[in-house]
Amino acid sequence: xxxxxxxxxxxxxxxxxxxxxxxxxxxxxxxxxxxxxxxxxxxxxxxxxxxxxxxxxxxxxxxxxxxxxxxxxxxxxxxxxxxxxxxxxxxxxxxxxxxxxxxxxxxxxxxxxxxxxxxxxxxxxxxxxxxxxxxxxxxxxxxxxxxxxxxxxx
Numbered sequence: 530x531x532x533x534x535x536x537x538x539x540x541x542x543x544x545x546x547x548x549x550x551x552x553x554x555x556x557x558x559x560x561x562x563x564x565x566x567x568x569x570x571x572x573x574x575x576x577x578x579x580x581x582x583x584x585x586x587x588x589x590x591x592x593x594x595x596x597x598x599x600x601x602x603x604x605x606x607x608x609x610x611x612x613x614x615x616x617x618x619x620x621x622x623x624x625x626x627x628x629x630x631x632x633x634x635x636x637x638x639x640x641x642x643x644x645x646x647x648x649x650x651x652x653x654x655x656x657x658x659x660x661x662x663x664x665x666x667x668x669x670x671x672x673x674x675x676x677x678x679x680x681x682x683x
Contacts, residue, residue: 545584557634561663593653634663
């Protein structure tokens with residue numbers, strides 16, 4: 530797939546989290562399952578004793594520094610995850626993190642069955658990208674576990 534470009538720095542509609550030594554930025558349209566996927570991944574890792582923590586949900590400040598993408602949540606929503614039908618709920622978080630994988634939640638029909646390496650430039654930083662099915666946390670979680678070598682994959 531060709532490289533895509535997102536505006537350089539500023540505010541982005543996304544969810545970010547840390548999983549082990551990886552920083553993930555999950556993007557997708559409203560209602561695509563960004564928060565649900567992040568919470569499922571945090572829960573999956575926590576149950577296995579692996580470090581995982583939310584950086585921010587819904588809105589993030591991003592900036593490229595030295596070729597690395599840094600993310601943080603605006604102070605007003607730091608430590609909150611928006612739970613559908615309930616509203617913002619508090620949970621442990623990291624104030625900032627370096628992102629090294631972009632996860633795009635897309636309609637299933639827009640995904641290739643086996644994806645070629647794809648990249649996207651965000652905040653002036655080139656990131657590897659994986660497209661996963663929107664509103665399908667089981668399929669997306671399984672793909673991320675395999676991509677990141679999280680048990681049961683290794």
